Amino acid sequence: MSESIKSLAALKRHIAALDRTPAPTVGCARLATGHAGLDAALDGGLLRGRVHELFGAAEEEGAAAGLALILARLAADDAPLLWLRTTASAKVGGSPYGPGLAALGLDPARLLIGLMADDAMLLRAAVEGLRCPALGALLIELRGRAPLLDLTASRRLALAAEQSGVTAFLLRVGGDPVPSAAETRWQVAAAPSDPLPGNAPGHSAFALSLLRRRAGPDGLAWRLIWDGEKGAFGDGRHECHEHGQDGQQDGAPLSGALVSLPADRSAADRAA
Numbered sequence: 001m002s003e004s005i006k007s008l009a010a011l012k013r014h015i016a017a018l019d020r021t022p023a024p025t026v027g028c029a030r031l032a033t034g035h036a037g038l039d040a041a042l043d044g045g046l047l048r049g050r051v052h053e054l055f056g057a058a059e060e061e062g063a064a065a066g067l068a069l070i071l072a073r074l075a076a077d078d079a080p081l082l083w084l085r086t087t088a089s090a091k092v093g094g095s096p097y098g099p100g101l102a103a104l105g106l107d108p109a110r111l112l113i114g115l116m117a118d119d120a121m122l123l124r125a126a127v128e129g130l131r132c133p134a135l136g137a138l139l140i141e142l143r144g145r146a147p148l149l150d151l152t153a154s155r156r157l158a159l160a161a162e163q164s165g166v167t168a169f170l171l172r173v174g175g176d177p178v179p180s181a182a183e184t185r186w187q188v189a190a191a192p193s194d195p196l197p198g199n200a201p202g203h204s205a206f207a208l209s210l211l212r213r214r215a216g217p218d219g220l221a222w223r224l225i226w227d228g229e230k231g232a233f234g235d236g237r238h239e240c241h242e243h244g245q246d247g248q249q250d251g252a253p254l255s256g257a258l259v260s261l262p263a264d265r266s267a268a269d270r271a272a
Contacts (some may be wrong), residue, residue, distance in 0.1 A: 028042075030047055033045055056187075064189075085122070090115055100184040110136075135164075157181075193225060206226070208223075
């Protein structure tokens with residue numbers, strides 16, 4: 001990681017410095033994930049310059065954080081990626097692990113982490129960050145109910161993202177979906193992965209469900225496999241189905257749900 005920022009004032013100074021750098025060129029209004037089925041369902045991919053919510057149960061925070069980082073990395077391309085979280089979240093979830101980030105295909109040097117004192121400061125910092133068009137993507141981590149993230153607060157984030165073109169990913173750990181201005185809302189959990197040759201740990205795999213999408217269908221689910229070396233989602237075993245079909249019930253865990261990363265680190269380390 002390039003550095004950690006522990007105050008709103010310091011974050012504003014850093015954002016001001018980013019403002020003096022050329023804004024990244026965005027060639028397409030949609031962010032193609034590389035997963036054919038998912039991109040087709042989204043008419044080409046996730047809309048850039050919007051807020052996308054990813055929910056993960058407390059025991060699935062490693063998977064949710066991992067997928068949020070991958071999507072933010074795809075959105076940011078070579079531009080800086082800002083991850084905003086509270087100091088309390090960092091204590092509970094742990095710090096990102098550089099080699100783990102690299103294994104996900106994310107350059108730690110392009111990751112800027114902002115540690116805010118509480119959710120109120122975090123949301124103010126998120127709006128400030130989204131107003132900086134030189135930023136590649138913004139990851140906002142919130143835990144639990146996060147009552148300050150009401151409809152008004154989410155509209156501020158959505159408006160700032162739309163005006164700057166910066167894509168934001170709201171990582172909701174242990175929270176329940178409530179009305180918001182997010183463009184899409186997802187549920188994320190870990191999924192089984194196949195071992196690589198030599199019985200090496202397989203690629204990271206995710207069970208992804210589309211809970212809500214503005215002006216589009218929802219209720220779909222996919223199994224995504226991320227190849228960190230190629231920087232793309234695999235196409236060998238992904239699938240799409242309606243909730244409740246193919247023996248998969250809403251909210252029901254997939255059997256053997258594991259992310260194929262070392263288990264002797266904290267949840268946040270495993271996510272990274």
